[in-house]
Every structure is written in C-alpha cells, then in structure tokens.
Amino acid sequence: MATAVAEPLTPRPRTRVPLPPKLRAPGWYRAAPFSVIGLGVAIGIDVGIRAAQHYHPVVSGNAIVPLALILVPLFFIVGIGCCDYWAYWAIGRRTRPEDHSTHGAYSWRDYFRVNTDHKVIGIQYTVTSFFFLLVGGLLAMLIRVQLAKPGMQFLTPEEYNGVFSVHATLLIFLFVIPVFAGLANFVLPLMIGAPDMAFPRLNALSYWLLPMGGIMMLMSFLAPGGSFASGWTAYAPLSTTMPLGQLFFTVGVQFAGFSSIFTALNFLVTIITMRAPGMSFFRMPLLVWANFSTSLLVVIATPFIASSQFFVILDRALGFHFFDAFVGAGKNGNVLMYQHVFWFYSHPAVYIMMLPGFGIISEIIATKSRKPIFGYRMMAFSLLAIVMLGFTVWAHHMFVSGMQPWIRIPMMITTAIIAIPTGIKIFSWLATLWRGVLHLDTPMLFALGFLTMFTLGGISGVMLAMIPFDIHVSQTYFIVAHIHYVLFGGSLFTIFAGVYYWFPKMTGRMLDDRLGKLHFWLTFIFFNLTFGPMHIIGIQGMPRRVAEYAAKFEAWNLFISISAFILGASTLVFLYNIVSSWRGGPRAPGNPWRALTLEWQVSSPPPVFNFDAVPTVVGGPYEYGVPGAVHGIFKPPTEAKPVAAGVGAGSDPPRQERHE
Amino acid sequence: MLVIGLIGLAILLPISLLAIPWFSDKASTQAGNIHTLYDVLLIVSVPMFVLVETVVIYSMWKFRMRPGDELKDGPPIHGNTRLEVMWTALPAVLILGLCGYAYGVLRSNEANKKSALTVTVTARQFAFEFTYPPVGGKTVVSPVLYLPRGRPVVFKLRSLDVIHSFFVPEFSEKLDAVPGITTTVRVTPTRAGSYPVECTELCGAGHGLMRANVQVVTPAAFQAWLAAQKGTAPPVGTPPANVINSGAYSNGNSGSGNGLPAGGGSKSGTSSSSGSGYSSRSGG
Numbered sequence: 001m002a003t004a005v006a007e008p009l010t011p012r013p014r015t016r017v018p019l020p021p022k023l024r025a026p027g028w029y030r031a032a033p034f035s036v037i038g039l040g041v042a043i044g045i046d047v048g049i050r051a052a053q054h055y056h057p058v059v060s061g062n063a064i065v066p067l068a069l070i071l072v073p074l075f076f077i078v079g080i081g082c083c084d085y086w087a088y089w090a091i092g093r094r095t096r097p098e099d100h101s102t103h104g105a106y107s108w109r110d111y112f113r114v115n116t117d118h119k120v121i122g123i124q125y126t127v128t129s130f131f132f133l134l135v136g137g138l139l140a141m142l143i144r145v146q147l148a149k150p151g152m153q154f155l156t157p158e159e160y161n162g163v164f165s166v167h168a169t170l171l172i173f174l175f176v177i178p179v180f181a182g183l184a185n186f187v188l189p190l191m192i193g194a195p196d197m198a199f200p201r202l203n204a205l206s207y208w209l210l211p212m213g214g215i216m217m218l219m220s221f222l223a224p225g226g227s228f229a230s231g232w233t234a235y236a237p238l239s240t241t242m243p244l245g246q247l248f249f250t251v252g253v254q255f256a257g258f259s260s261i262f263t264a265l266n267f268l269v270t271i272i273t274m275r276a277p278g279m280s281f282f283r284m285p286l287l288v289w290a291n292f293s294t295s296l297l298v299v300i301a302t303p304f305i306a307s308s309q310f311f312v313i314l315d316r317a318l319g320f321h322f323f324d325a326f327v328g329a330g331k332n333g334n335v336l337m338y339q340h341v342f343w344f345y346s347h348p349a350v351y352i353m354m355l356p357g358f359g360i361i362s363e364i365i366a367t368k369s370r371k372p373i374f375g376y377r378m379m380a381f382s383l384l385a386i387v388m389l390g391f392t393v394w395a396h397h398m399f400v401s402g403m404q405p406w407i408r409i410p411m412m413i414t415t416a417i418i419a420i421p422t423g424i425k426i427f428s429w430l431a432t433l434w435r436g437v438l439h440l441d442t443p444m445l446f447a448l449g450f451l452t453m454f455t456l457g458g459i460s461g462v463m464l465a466m467i468p469f470d471i472h473v474s475q476t477y478f479i480v481a482h483i484h485y486v487l488f489g490g491s492l493f494t495i496f497a498g499v500y501y502w503f504p505k506m507t508g509r510m511l512d513d514r515l516g517k518l519h520f521w522l523t524f525i526f527f528n529l530t531f532g533p534m535h536i537i538g539i540q541g542m543p544r545r546v547a548e549y550a551a552k553f554e555a556w557n558l559f560i561s562i563s564a565f566i567l568g569a570s571t572l573v574f575l576y577n578i579v580s581s582w583r584g585g586p587r588a589p590g591n592p593w594r595a596l597t598l599e600w601q602v603s604s605p606p607p608v609f610n611f612d613a614v615p616t617v618v619g620g621p622y623e624y625g626v627p628g629a630v631h632g633i634f635k636p637p638t639e640a641k642p643v644a645a646g647v648g649a650g651s652d653p654p655r656q657e658r659h660e
Numbered sequence: 661m662l663v664i665g666l667i668g669l670a671i672l673l674p675i676s677l678l679a680i681p682w683f684s685d686k687a688s689t690q691a692g693n694i695h696t697l698y699d700v701l702l703i704v705s706v707p708m709f710v711l712v713e714t715v716v717i718y719s720m721w722k723f724r725m726r727p728g729d730e731l732k733d734g735p736p737i738h739g740n741t742r743l744e745v746m747w748t749a750l751p752a753v754l755i756l757g758l759c760g761y762a763y764g765v766l767r768s769n770e771a772n773k774k775s776a777l778t779v780t781v782t783a784r785q786f787a788f789e790f791t792y793p794p795v796g797g798k799t800v801v802s803p804v805l806y807l808p809r810g811r812p813v814v815f816k817l818r819s820l821d822v823i824h825s826f827f828v829p830e831f832s833e834k835l836d837a838v839p840g841i842t843t844t845v846r847v848t849p850t851r852a853g854s855y856p857v858e859c860t861e862l863c864g865a866g867h868g869l870m871r872a873n874v875q876v877v878t879p880a881a882f883q884a885w886l887a888a889q890k891g892t893a894p895p896v897g898t899p900p901a902n903v904i905n906s907g908a909y910s911n912g913n914s915g916s917g918n919g920l921p922a923g924g925g926s927k928s929g930t931s932s933s934s935g936s937g938y939s940s941r942s943g944g
Contacts, residue, residue: 157865231862237839238822238863325819325840335823335838369723371734375744400825402817402836402843405770409763416755420748426712427747433719436734440724448716455712459705462755466701466762468694468769472832475825475860539682539698541829543860546868550856594731625736 026081026102027113038075042068061224065244066317069251073212081114082205103200104608114208116200118185119606121207123506125182126499128207132174132214134571139167141568146547148561150554160547161229162245166217168232169249172353173256174214176491180356181206181263183498184291186506188267190599190606191285193276193615193632198269206262213255220248231545233346236323236338240315247316250309257302260352264298267291276598277637278617285597285621286379290359293383294352297390301348308341336403343394351390353487355383357494358425361447364501365429367595368444369436372622375428382421389418399467400474408467415465422458426451439593442516446497449524453489457482460535475545478538484531496523496574503581504588508605511585515577522570529563596631597621661722665714673706684829687851687876690769691832697765704754769833770846773812779805780816783824783837786866788857798891805857805874808882812848825861828874836861849876 022029046064077083081102088095105111105120115121142163146154155163189197197203220227225243228234232249239246271292275284284292314320324333366373373379392414395407429451438444460482464470473479496519503511533556538544542553549557591600598615599606615632623629677699686692725732780791792800807813817826817837826845827834830853835845859870877885 548868625733
C-alpha cells in the first residue's frame with residue numbers, strides 16, 4: 001500500500017473520562033463497587049479454572065463461595081481506603097501529603113471511614129464490639145428459650161446447633177477480644193504519653209478487618225444448609241463434612257485473627273518504643289503491662305488457629321487429607337491433630353480474653369481505693385508467667401479426647417501451676433483494698449464483682465485440672481458454667497468496669513451512676529442465678545450443646561432460662577445509660593476520678609494529638625497517699641526535678657518504699 | 661472479720677458438702693473415687709472462696725469512703741514480702757498436693773484389672789451399638805448395654821463417622837470415640853440399675869438425642885441375657901473380634917489407648933467403610 005507523506009509525529013491526544021471524585025477517593029462510594037468487582041474476580045477465577053480443567057458443573061456455588069469470602073472483604077478494605085498510602089508508595093507514585101485529614105473526629109462521619117486516630121479507632125472498635133455483644137446475647141436468649149422445657153421444638157436441632165455456634169463465635173472473636181483491643185487502643189497511647197500508636201494506618205486496617213469477619217459470620221445464617229453448626233471449636237471431621245455455612249466461620253475467623261495480630265503488633269512496638277521520657281517498664285501502669293502481655297500471646301498464638309482453619313479449608317475445598325480418619329487408599333489423616341493445633345491457640349486465647357481485664361481492674365482498684373497496687377512487681381511478673389505457662393496447658397481441653405494418655409499428666413500439673421500467678425493477682429487486689437478509702441461507685445462495684453466471680457471461675461478451673469473429675473464433667477454443663485463464670489463474670493465484668501471508668505474520658509460526658517449501680521446489681525444477681533445451677537446439672541450429667549435433654553434436668557433449666565431472660569433485660573439499662581449520657585449527660589472534667597495516670601491529665605475528650613507538650617514521668621503510676629507525688633509532669637526531662645516522696649524530702653529520686 | 665469468715669465457712673461448707681445433690685447415684689468403683697475427690701476439692705475450695713469474699717465484703721463495709729473523706733487517700737503500702745511469699749508458696753503446695761492425689765485416683769481408676777469383659781462400643785450418627793466378645797462363634801450386637809455387676813469392663817470405643825463420646829454419669833467415666841482409632845476406657849460397675857449412656861461430643865443435628873441405656877444386672881442375669889440373644893453380624897466396619905481383642909488395633913492396654921493404625925489397622929478392613937463422608941468430594 002502506498003505510504004502517505006510523512007506527517008509530523010504528534011501524540012494522539014488521550015481523551016479519558018475521569019471518574020467522579022467520590023469514586024476515586026477512599027470511602028464507601030468506592031468500597032461498594034470495589035466489593036462487586038471482588039465478587040466478579042472470584043467468580044471469574046473460579047469459573048475460569050473449572051472450565052479449563054473441565055470440572056463440572058463449571059459454575060458451582062460451593063466452589064465460588066470460599067474464594068468470594070476471601071476476595072470480597074479484601075476488595076472492600078482496599079476500596080474504603082485502608083491501603084491507599086501503601087499502594088501509592090509501593091508502585092512509586094507520589095503519596096498524598098500527610099495533612100492529617102484522615103486523623104481525628106470532628107463529626108460523626110469520621111467514625112464511619114478510615115481514620116488514623118487511635119481514639120477514633122478505639123471508639124469504632126468498642127461500638128462495633130458492643131453491637132456483636134448484643135447479637136450474641138440475643139442468640140443466647142434463643143438458646144434459653146429452646147432449653148426452657150424439654151421436648152420444645154422452637155428451633156430445629158440444626159438451627160439450634162447453629163445458634164449456639166454463632167453465639168460463642170461472635171462473643172469470643174467479635175466481642176471480648178476486640179473490645180479489649182478497642183479500650184486499649186483509646187487508653188494506652190494516652191497512658192504512656194504518646195501522641196498516637198506506632199503504626200496508625202495499620203491500626204485503621206486492623207479495625208476494618210473486624211466487621212468483615214463479623215458480617216461474614218452473621219451471613220452464614222443465609223447459606224444453604226444453615227449457619228455453621230459445629231460449635232466455635234469446629235472439630236474435624238464434623239467441620240470438614242458440614243454444609244457450606246461452615247466456611248463462613250473458617251474464613252471469618254481468619255479476618256478477626258488478622259485484625260487481632262496487627263493490633264497486637266502495633267501495641268508491642270508502641271509500648272516498647274514510644275513511652276514518655278522517664279517511663280521505665282516498672283513505672284508503666286499495669287494496664288500497659290497487661291496489654292503488653294496480651295499482645296505477646298496474640299502474635300505468637302493466633303497464627304495457630306489460622307492454620308487449623310487452613311487445614312479445614314484445604315480438606316473441604318481441595319480434597320486434602322489432613323483429617324481423613326480411615327486408613328487406606330492414601331488417606332492417612334489424623335483427626336486429633338486438629339484439636340492439638342486448635343487448642344494451642346485457643347487456650348492462650350482465653351488469657352487473651354482475660355489479661356487486659358486484669359489490667360483494667362488494677363487501674364480501677366488502685367484509683368478507687370486511693371492506694372498503690374500491692375505488690376506491683378509481682379503483678380507484672382505474674383502477667384509474664386501467665387503468658388509463658390499459658391502455652392503449656394492446651395491439652396487440658398483434651399483429657400477425654402482419646403489422645404495419648406501420658407500427655408494428660410504434665411498438662412494437669414501445668415494447669416494447676418497456672419493458678420498460682422492468678423492467685424497472686426487476686427490476693428494482691430484484696431491487699432490493695434485493705435485499709436484504703438473505697439469509692440464504691442459503678443466501676444468499683446464491677447471490679448469487686450469481678451473479684452468474686454473470677455474466684456469462683458478459677459476454683460471450678462482448678463477442679464477441672466484434676467483429670468478424674470474432668471473426665472466426669474467434660475462436655476457437660478459444668479464446663480458451660482466454668483466458661484461463663486470466667487468469660488462473663490470475669491471478662492465482661494472487667495469490660496463493663498472499664499467502660500464506666502473511661503467513658504468520661506472517651507466522650508466528655510459522665511454516665512449516670514445510679515443507673516450504673518442498678519445495672520451492676522441486676523447483672524450480678526441474675527448472672528449467678530443463671531450460671532450457678534449449671535454446675536449442678538453438669539455434674540449430674542447434662543451434656544452441653546444439646547437441643548434436648550433428659551426430663552430430670554427440667555426444673556433447673558426452666559429456672560436458668562427465666563434468670564437468663566432477666567439478665568438479658570438488664571443490658572437495656574446499660575444501653576439506655578450509654579445512649580442518653582453520650583447525648584446529653586453532664587460534661588466530664590479532665591480528671592473526674594482524681595487519678596494519677598497520664599490519660600487523666602488531659603481534657604475529656606483529649607485533644608486530637610493527645611498532649612500539647614510531651615510529658616515526663618517522674619514517679620510510679622499509683623503513688624496515692626504520698627503527699628505531692630505525681631506520676632508525670634508537663635515539663636521537658638531536663639527541667640524535671642525528682643519529686644520528694646512524703647516524709648524525708650531530699651535529693652534522692654523517689655523509690656518504691658515498702659511500708660510494712 | 662475472722663468471725664464473719666468463720667460463720668460464712670460454717671454455713672457454706674456443710675451446704676456444699678451435704679445439702680447440694682451434686683452427683684447422680686454412683687454405680688462404679690471409679691465413681692466412688694471421683695465423688696471423694698470432689699469432696700476433697702470442695703473442702704479446699706470453699707474456704708478459699710470464703711476467704712476472698714470475706715475480705716471483699718469486710719473491706720466494702722469497713723473501708724468505704726465516709727462523707728467528708730472525698731479527698732482522702734489511703735496509706736501508701738506497696739507490698740509485704742513475707743505475705744507475698746506465703747500466698748505464693750502455700751497455694752503452690754496445696755495445688756501440687758491435689759495433683760498428686762488426683763494422679764493416684766487416676767491410676768487407680770484406670771488400672772488393668774483381671775478377668776475384664778471387653779465390650780466394643782460403635783458410635784455412629786446418631787446411635788450406639790455394643791458388641792460383645794464372641795461366644796461359641798456367636799457375636800452379640802445390642803443397642804442396649806447389659807453389664808454384669810462387679811466385673812471390670814474394658815470398653816473399646818470406635819466411631820464410624822465423626823467424633824462421638826461415650827459417657828455414663830453414674831459411672832463417672834467418659835471417653836471420645838474417634839474415627840480412625842480405637843480408644844479404651846475401663847469401668848467396674850458396682851450397682852445394679854438402669855443408667856443413661858450419653859453422647860457428649862457434638863456430632864451433628866442428632867447429638868441431643870444420641871442416648872442409649874445401660875442395664876447393670878447380676879452376673880447370672882447377664883449370662884442369661886447373653887445366651888438369649890441372637891448372634892448378628894457386627895456393624896459395618898467393625899474389625900474381627902480377634903483383631904479388636906489382640907491389641908493390634910490400639911497401642912498398649914494401659915489407660916486409653918490411642919493407636920494410629922499404621923499398618924495393623926488396615927488389614928481389619930476399615931477401609932471398606934464407605935459412606936463415611938470423606939471418600940467423595942464433588943470438586944468443591
């Protein structure tokens with residue numbers, strides 16, 4: 001063909017229709033279409049591979065769902081903006097200058113987007129977790145309706161198994177673990193004198209992973225075959241053979257787990273590197289020690305539950321043989337291996353669910369008794385002891401599992417030994433109360449209620465360590481009683497205590513103390529009436545996780561159900577208090593409890609970047625009773641003079657004197 | 661405060677030891693030992709709880725803030741080394757003592773006894789089946805567990821599908837039936853009567869209804885019952901009796917055996933148990 005005369009080479013103008021700004025900026029307008037794209041990618045990959053490999057049917061819901069469960073939340077997270085900065089940086093584009101536009105809460109909208117302020121993230125975590133507390137609690141009410149009478153078929157057995165499985169899973173992974181992360185997220189940087197966490201963007205990502213997991217678990221009720229129904233423990237081979245709903249647990253737990261791991265990493269780096277000048281490890285408040293210990297547990301243990309669930313996914317989705325029980329034809333699986341891997345995380349998990357609560361109680365009891373924590377160093381060391389010992393006791397959940405019998409003996413001993421650091425803490429709190437000036441307001445009442453309930457839970461725990469007794473009560477209602485005494489009477493009481501204590505700091509409003517006391521007494525009384533009798537019916541032989549039971553347990557079950565309904569109703573008092581106080585309660589001063597720790601030395605709520613001047617820590621965090629003692633001052637280190645401790649002022653820096 | 665504590669103890673300890681009907685009736689030697697263990701645990705635990713609770717309640721009364729003391733602090737007591745050593749050492753001694761005692765109970769409960777009757781328990785979704793040793797070429801398989809009073813029994817537990825558990829509250833013994841392995845639990849029934857057998861490991865929709873019945877009768881009645889049963893084929897997947905009893909299917913005979921049937925299990929034909937839910941996967 002004839003060539004034309006050479007023309008000057010001008011680049012063809014590119015005409016591109018720019019996306020509207022709302023779809024380009026991080027936020028919900030972008031996250032929604034991104035999620036749809038994620039679904040498309042999942043379907044595309046799945047159908048593409050199946051067509052290429054000639055698997056029939058090419059379009060299979062069972063095959064698409066696992067991939068969709070992983071990809072859609074990830075695309076949502078990218079869409080809402082958790083990864084923008086890292087993405088630009090990674091591909092070499094100019095990152096947006098840090099104008100702190102994603103930092104701090106100036107309106108309610110800031111709570112519904114990616115925000116890098118630890119205070120905003122803390123409140124996001126706490127409110128999201130309490131939403132899942134309410135859902136999990138409603139599921140508990142359904143359980144108690146089903147069990148109010150034998151022979152009642154309010155739920156089918158499959159539905160019932162689903163209800164208690166989702167109940168436990170939501171409350172463990174979507175309430176207790178994240179709410180402690182949330183409270184610590186808000187309080188901890190303030191307590192160590194830092195302007196924020198070490199990795200604020202990672203912090204935001206940790207938060208957004210959480211509702212992904214939670215929504216997934218709730219959506220399992222819509223799956224064909226019903227929700228996951230193999231308990232929160234999801235033992236193989238039941239979990240590898242149950243319908244599609246099981247995968248919502250398997251994948252949902254991974255999201256919650258990653259949220260937890262990222263937060264723990266953040267806490268560890270923050271605590272190790274960002275403490276204010278003068279805050280040595282032994283001048284840290286015990287809440288910081290507690291979160292330090294918990295974060296160690298989380299980063300080491302959580303990958304193990306991820307792996308147990310990966311084994312399940314691989315067995316289900318790709319025909320792997322991890323848990324194939326019957327030997328022959330190349331299937332050499334090991335059913336019990338699931339339990340070992342699962343419990344290697346899930347036992348430390350119970351300490352993850354308790355240690356931050358211990359930290360909260362230490363703060364409240366010291367401040368409300370107006371006394372230093374008794375035996376501060378042993379309190380810190382016992383936290384570390386619990387972390388180490390917590391990894392050595394997992395098989396006490398498997399005494400009747402059919403594992404090698406000899407393992408039971410060392411596990412009994414380590415389980416018994418872990419009672420000792422726990423006992424040290426309880427005795428130290430009692431000694432802190434002794435001869436103090438006790439302010440018996442709502443946070444303190446919950447703390448004292450915790451001491452009682454956790455002692456009972458600990459006692460049933462020591463009983464369970466004794467193998468022959470455990471053989472009798474394993475998988476009965478005695479276990480249900482034990483776990484609720486330590487998780488509800490233990491963890492939840494500390495959570496309530498922490499919320500009542502730090503609500504003024506977080507919101508700038510005071511909660512109504514009379515309503516708080518009403519909430520406490522209703523909860524305390526009906527909690528004991530609900531879970532106390534379970535010890536008895538458990539020993540008498542009522543199994544757990546049953547939709548039906550023998551007639552001889554009828555009377556106690558009805559009593560328990562009625563008490564449980566009132567316990568559930570008591571939550572409404574709490575909710576009303578929170579909502580009405582947040583909207584219009586009395587304004588809170590900076591330091592309503594006259595506490596010494598650093599978070600109380602700033603306004604309520606704190607300024608966006610926490611401290612106008614970096615504080616210098618000059619003494620311990622609980623120096624009540626020493627006239628003129630302070631924990632931190634707002635002067636630079638060079639100007640900070642040591643404060644004389646009480647009698648005998650001199651130039652010596654304050655020592656932890658032991659007054660016998 | 662001491663007085664309050666002692667009064668509390670005097671009320672709670674007898675109530676917990678005597679008035680509360682913790683256990684169903686005990687019907688085995690194992691149960692007797694475990695009931696005693698529990699009494700010991702109560703005797704240790706109740707005073708501990710009373711101690712903690714007394715301090716809490718007494719402190720709430722004696723040390724509560726009085727009007728006018730809003731700005732007052734307590735004395736700056738940081739610790740007391742002797743007290744802290746005591747409350748570390750004494751519980752440690754107590755706890756380790758309890759471990760030793762519990763270990764003794766365990767050894768006693770799980771000891772090999774002579775002239776034991778071996779019963780194979782086959783668990784499936786959602787029923788139990790009990791297989792007796794063959795007598796004169798006849799193998800009895802029964803949905804009801806008949807046992808002679810006074811004779812030690814060795815239960816070999818097997819599962820055909822998912823994990824189940826075999827529990828009789830009156831015997832105070834329990835063990836999981838795990839697919840792919842045989843587990844062993846020992847009971848010596850001591851009291852005639854009819855007791856429930858419960859599955860205590862979540863196994864699916866029918867878990868709440870997975871129950872059976874154990875009848876403990878006199879040895880003579882047991883022999884009569886056994887003789888009157890028609891022999892039937894063992895459940896699908898049961899290894900032949902000689903394999904079950906020879907120990908090839910489990911590792912050792914002390915305590916609960918956990919044998920991974922590496923080579924020995926396959927010859928018993930368990931691979932023929934189709935329909936176990938693992939073999940076919942529709943590519944998803």
